[in-house]
Amino acid sequence: MTYVIAQPCVGVKDRACIDECPVDCIYEGPRKLYIHPDECVDCGACEPVCPVEAIFFETDVPDGWTDYRTADAEVFTELGSPGGATAAGPLAADHPLVSAQTQQAA
Template sequence: MTYVIAEPCVDVMDRACVEECPVDCIYEGGRALYIHPDECVDCGACEPVCPVEAIFYEDDLPEQWLPYLTDNADFFDELGSPGGAAKVGPTGYDAPLVKSLPPMATGD
């Protein structure tokens, strides 16, 4: 089991979760953040600091955002398991679902 970042993060990417993650398993795409399913230790530190409430434990993922479970995993198909997001940095690409979304309102 792992945590998943869903649609509220798209085009927001606040990064508070990245700062809070003790194992550096939250990677930056072009429009969203992604939690590596094999590197996440299920500590839950990221969930309460997300200002847009986009992070869910896999079993608690709302039905409307279930596709993000697969999309988060798909993000790592090419990247693999590098063992830490800091050494990778921003990737500039996104998983298929996020890539297909229209730009999201940022509230600015």
């Protein structure tokens, strides 16, 4: 099991969760942050600091956002598990689910 970052993060990317994560498993895409499911240790430190309440335990993702469980895992298919977001740097592209969403107003 792992944590998932859902739709409220798209276009926001506050990054408070990145600062709080003790294992550096939150990666930055162009429009959304992603939790690497193989690197997350399920500590939950990221969840309470998210200002837009976008982070959920995998089994607690609201029904309208369940596709984000798959998106957070699939975005790492090619990248594999580099052992931390800092070393890997930003992701080149968002998952197609995120890319297909209209840009939110600032």
